[in-house]
Amino acid sequence: MSEPIFQRLHPLTMAVELEKMVRQLAFAVVYLVFMLVTKQESQEVSFELLAAGLGIVLVIPAIWRYLTYGYSVTDGKLLIKSGIIRKSLRTIPLDRIQNINLKRRWLHRILGLVELEIETAAGAQAEASINALGEEQAHVLKAQLMGQVATTYTRIERGQEDLVLYKPTGMELFLVGASENRAGAMIAAVLGLSFFQPMFTNFMETQSDKVVEQAKHLPPQTGLMIALGISGFLLFGWIISIASTIIKYYGFKLTEKDGKLKRSYGLINHFENTLPVNRVQTVHIDQNFIQKWLKICKMYVATAGGMAMASGGEHQRQQQTSAHTPPLLTPVLRDEMRGRLLQASLPLYDVSQPEYHPVDKGTIWRHIRSAVIGSIFSSALVYGGMQLLVKYQPKRAAQIPAFQLQYGPYVVFFLLMLLAALSGWLYYRFTRWSETNSVIANKLGWFKTRWNYLPVGKIQLTEVMQSPAQRWFGLGTVRFHSAAPAFKITEIDDLNLELAYDLANRTHDKAGETRDALFDGF
Amino acid sequence: MGDRIDIKSWKNLEPKVQTLWRVTNGIMSLVISCLAIAPDLIIRNLGTKWPLFPFALPLIAFVVIGGLTQWIVGKSYQCYRYELGENDLGVAKGVFWKSWRFVNRNRIQHVDLTSGPVARALGLVEVSIFVGGMPTAAVVIPGLSMSEGERLRSTLVKAADVPNPMETPATSELAPPPMQQWEPPRE
Numbered sequence: 001m002s003e004p005i006f007q008r009l010h011p012l013t014m015a016v017e018l019e020k021m022v023r024q025l026a027f028a029v030v031y032l033v034f035m036l037v038t039k040q041e042s043q044e045v046s047f048e049l050l051a052a053g054l055g056i057v058l059v060i061p062a063i064w065r066y067l068t069y070g071y072s073v074t075d076g077k078l079l080i081k082s083g084i085i086r087k088s089l090r091t092i093p094l095d096r097i098q099n100i101n102l103k104r105r106w107l108h109r110i111l112g113l114v115e116l117e118i119e120t121a122a123g124a125q126a127e128a129s130i131n132a133l134g135e136e137q138a139h140v141l142k143a144q145l146m147g148q149v150a151t152t153y154t155r156i157e158r159g160q161e162d163l164v165l166y167k168p169t170g171m172e173l174f175l176v177g178a179s180e181n182r183a184g185a186m187i188a189a190v191l192g193l194s195f196f197q198p199m200f201t202n203f204m205e206t207q208s209d210k211v212v213e214q215a216k217h218l219p220p221q222t223g224l225m226i227a228l229g230i231s232g233f234l235l236f237g238w239i240i241s242i243a244s245t246i247i248k249y250y251g252f253k254l255t256e257k258d259g260k261l262k263r264s265y266g267l268i269n270h271f272e273n274t275l276p277v278n279r280v281q282t283v284h285i286d287q288n289f290i291q292k293w294l295k296i297c298k299m300y301v302a303t304a305g306g307m308a309m310a311s312g313g314e315h316q317r318q319q320q321t322s323a324h325t326p327p328l329l330t331p332v333l334r335d336e337m338r339g340r341l342l343q344a345s346l347p348l349y350d351v352s353q354p355e356y357h358p359v360d361k362g363t364i365w366r367h368i369r370s371a372v373i374g375s376i377f378s379s380a381l382v383y384g385g386m387q388l389l390v391k392y393q394p395k396r397a398a399q400i401p402a403f404q405l406q407y408g409p410y411v412v413f414f415l416l417m418l419l420a421a422l423s424g425w426l427y428y429r430f431t432r433w434s435e436t437n438s439v440i441a442n443k444l445g446w447f448k449t450r451w452n453y454l455p456v457g458k459i460q461l462t463e464v465m466q467s468p469a470q471r472w473f474g475l476g477t478v479r480f481h482s483a484a485p486a487f488k489i490t491e492i493d494d495l496n497l498e499l500a501y502d503l504a505n506r507t508h509d510k511a512g513e514t515r516d517a518l519f520d521g522f
Numbered sequence: 523m524g525d526r527i528d529i530k531s532w533k534n535l536e537p538k539v540q541t542l543w544r545v546t547n548g549i550m551s552l553v554i555s556c557l558a559i560a561p562d563l564i565i566r567n568l569g570t571k572w573p574l575f576p577f578a579l580p581l582i583a584f585v586v587i588g589g590l591t592q593w594i595v596g597k598s599y600q601c602y603r604y605e606l607g608e609n610d611l612g613v614a615k616g617v618f619w620k621s622w623r624f625v626n627r628n629r630i631q632h633v634d635l636t637s638g639p640v641a642r643a644l645g646l647v648e649v650s651i652f653v654g655g656m657p658t659a660a661v662v663i664p665g666l667s668m669s670e671g672e673r674l675r676s677t678l679v680k681a682a683d684v685p686n687p688m689e690t691p692a693t694s695e696l697a698p699p700p701m702q703q704w705e706p707p708r709e
Contacts, residue, residue: 303656328565460629460653461660466620504624512609512626 001192004079006070012111013069013132014351017062019107073144079120080128092127096120098144098279098303102138102272109270114138114390118145118261119303142214142274162255162262165344168332172296173252177245178238179290201416249331256344261301264327279303279459281484282347283329285338285451292449295335302327302484323350327486340482342453346439351453354441362473363494367424368417370469375416433492440507442492454490458482459511462504466497476500480507529614530620538644539665540599545640547591555584604663606677611651613661623661629653647671649667651678658682 022029032051067083078092101117108115116130116138134140136163145280168482250267264272280301333341339352341360390397397405426446433442438456443449463483470476476497480490497505558571562579566572597617605612614622635648641648649671666674 205527323587418708458657460625462624464622466616468618481656481660483651483653486656489656501622505624508610512628 004078005089006081007137008071008114009066009130010132010134010137011072012113013066014062015111016067016107016113016115016132018058019105021058021062025054025058032304038219065131069131071141073141076127078145080130090119091361092118094147096468097145098140099273099275101274101297102142103400104266104270104272106268108132108267111430116141131294134182141143145275161248161259163257164253165256165261166254166330166333166341167338168249168252168330168334170246172332174242175294176291176298177242179288179294179296180241180245197467204413238367245331252331254330254341259347259354261329261344275303277345277347281343281454281482282454282490283342283351283453284487285333286448287450297333297335297336297338298331299329299333299341300327300483300487301329302487304485346453346455349439349455350437351439351441354436354439356434356435356443357442359428359431359433359492359494360473360475360496360499361428362427362475362496364421364424364470366473366475366494367420367427369472371416371420375413375420378429380418382412384410427493431493433495436506437501438510440490440492442490452487454480454482456507456510459507462511463502464497464504470494470497478504529603532605532614533610535599535602535604535663535665536646536667536670537599538646540595542641542644542665542688543595543598547595548588551584551591554587555580558583575678588606602664606674611661611678613663625651625653625661627678630678631682634659635671635675649674652707 021120034504064084068082068084070081073094076094076107078094080090080092082088098119101119103117105115105116107113111132112135113132114135115132118128118130120127130141247267248269249265252265253263255264256260259277261273261277262272262274263271281301281304284300284302285297286300291297292416331340331346342351386397386408390405407424430446430449431442431444435441435456440454440459441452441453459480460483463479463481465477465479466475467477473495474497478492478495478500481488483491491504492500558580559577562577565579566576571675594617598615601604601615601620603614603701609627611625611627612622613625614620631652631654634652635647636650637647645668646665647668648662648664649666651661663674
């Protein structure tokens with residue numbers, strides 16, 4: 001074994017580190033700025049001193065990290081060392097790498113740097129993140145990680161041209177952005193901000209009081225105002241959705257070469273992901289009713305590594321904490337291209353013509369049976385509420401029509417049961433499953449349709465479940481667990497129990513025998 | 523359709539596991555009923571007319587929760603079964619919400635044997651089996667005798683069965699997946 005020669009990162013790493021830490025301490029920085037702006041007499045703390053302290057806290061670790069960090073590719077392993085006092089050396093065998101991401105955030109692009117992320121099957125996060133390399137250095141390292149013996153940029157074997165699988169037009173990106181609305185996400189963001197920042201809330205309150213004061217002088221067309229406000233908000237969410245989709249996925253290109261899929265995209269932050277096709281665990285397609293009409297959809301693939309594939313600048317932190325972010329393969333896909341991309345991501349299987357079966361008809365009864373207890377409970381609540389009203393507020397109660405008091409609870413009960421029956425019928429009508437060509441596939445939903453594809457070889461565990469309601473009608477749920485953290489479970493609800501057993505038993509037997517099992521199914 | 527699976531013929535756990543469950547459930551219901559002390563004190567100190575004797579709430583909670591959890595032990599013992607097949611393991615459990623899990627032996631990543639103080643006193647171990655991509659145990663079999671647990675572990679982790687993924691000729695076949703020729707959809 002040869003002695004590993006460790007290489008340093010690009011010196012400008014320090015700048016990137018600094019930016020990262022500022023982002024991590026964003027709250028503190030924003031708070032500080034806010035304090036400076038709204039400086040009050042009573043607060044005696046010297047903010048300049050605080051700022052200087054923060055600066056030192058930020059700068060020293062950045063330099064520290066640059067000086068101690070080193071990487072090396074030796075004997076088919078990637079070695080990464082870091083730390084002076086608490087040293088750590090991480091070893092990753094090259095053949096365990098699930099995917100490699102090249103990222104260029106806005107600062108990276110200004111400085112001409114690349115960040116390299118390496119993921120194995122171990123967890124949702126990237127196992128190694130090589131923060132900043134020069135463009136040339138990054139490509140050499142990537143080639144080495146892919147198993148080439150390249151030492152300089154010119155020696156990298158490039159082979160054939162990449163085969164372009166999909167390249168959406170600007171119009172398609174616009175349409176996919178337009179068929180979604182981010183208003184909900186914005187509300188959540190504002191609420192979250194106000195939750196964490198009491199000062200911000202105070203500020204908002206004083207300001208909104210002023211607005212309310214002014215509003216009192218306006219003519220009292222409140223209904224119209226509210227309607228305008230809501231539609232304005234929705235419109236804003238819509239515009240944000242379009243703009244963010246276009247900025248995030250500008251110049252999107254999905255290519256294929258030597259059994260690896262490559263995606264590159266981004267207007268401000270630029271990303272490049274490479275993933276070996278045989279690491280793909282599951283494939284999913286989403287389409288809401290507007291997209292159905294526009295004949296476009298979204299496609300996801302999941303690997304055993306977390307795959308920061310959905311990664312975009314501002315969602316980065318959220319990404320790292322949650323393993324359940326959908327790993328997008330392409331943000332938009334024309335319906336007629338589906339077959340091609342399905343074939344590219346699951347080349348060993350033919351999923352073009354699945355033989356779909358419906359679920360058991362008993363599911364309608366099961367939905368009704370499941371809803372009984374909840375319906376009785378809610379109508380009992382209504383009944384109790386009315387009794388209290390009659391007892392303590394007889395005057396108010398007298399204003400309500402008598403039949404409402406008398407039949408209210410029954411109406412609530414039957415409406416809820418009707419709703420349950422309707423949802424059961426919709427489930428029966430629109431859910432399909434198949435196991436054609438060793439791929440478990442299902443199709444769910446009517447308002448928003450989702451197709452799932454899970455090769456039997458990628459199944460880790462099968463499970464049959466039965467709730468008390470399902471036992472009444474001899475039904476069962478089959479669950480297939482895969483190793484992909486984002487889409488762990490593929491579920492077929494309400495099959496005949498015998499069939500469910502049989503399916504679970506058969507598929508897990510097959511899962512152990514397939515060629516994929518050689519790689520532990522990863 | 524394959525052979526019908528008969529859960530009733532699967533193996534039961536050690537009968538002693540019921541004692542273990544009774545003890546742990548007893549402790550758990552004691553802890554939960556202790557939580558009811560605070561509301562009990564508050565209600566009595568508010569000065570309202572309280573029809574029951576002091577510390578009635580925790581006592582009632584203890585009797586109800588303890589009774590329910592003791593009653594469920596026998597049932598869940600009857601429902602908790604496992605079966606070690608030729609190359610797989612099946613585990614059935616659940617009284618109300620039933621679940622049957624099947625793990626293929628080739629998919630097992632590692633196996634844990636654990637036993638707490640009570641379980642050790644009774645001579646029991648718990649076998650947890652982990653598969654890839656799941657942070658928690660895929661399958662847990664509590665309450666096996668030491669020897670049975672050890673036997674289960676040694677049969678499940680039989681590394682020699684599994685071909686070394688890096689050395690088989692199939693690996694080279696796997697490396698670049700064959701791309702099929704794509705044809706544009708016919709109108």
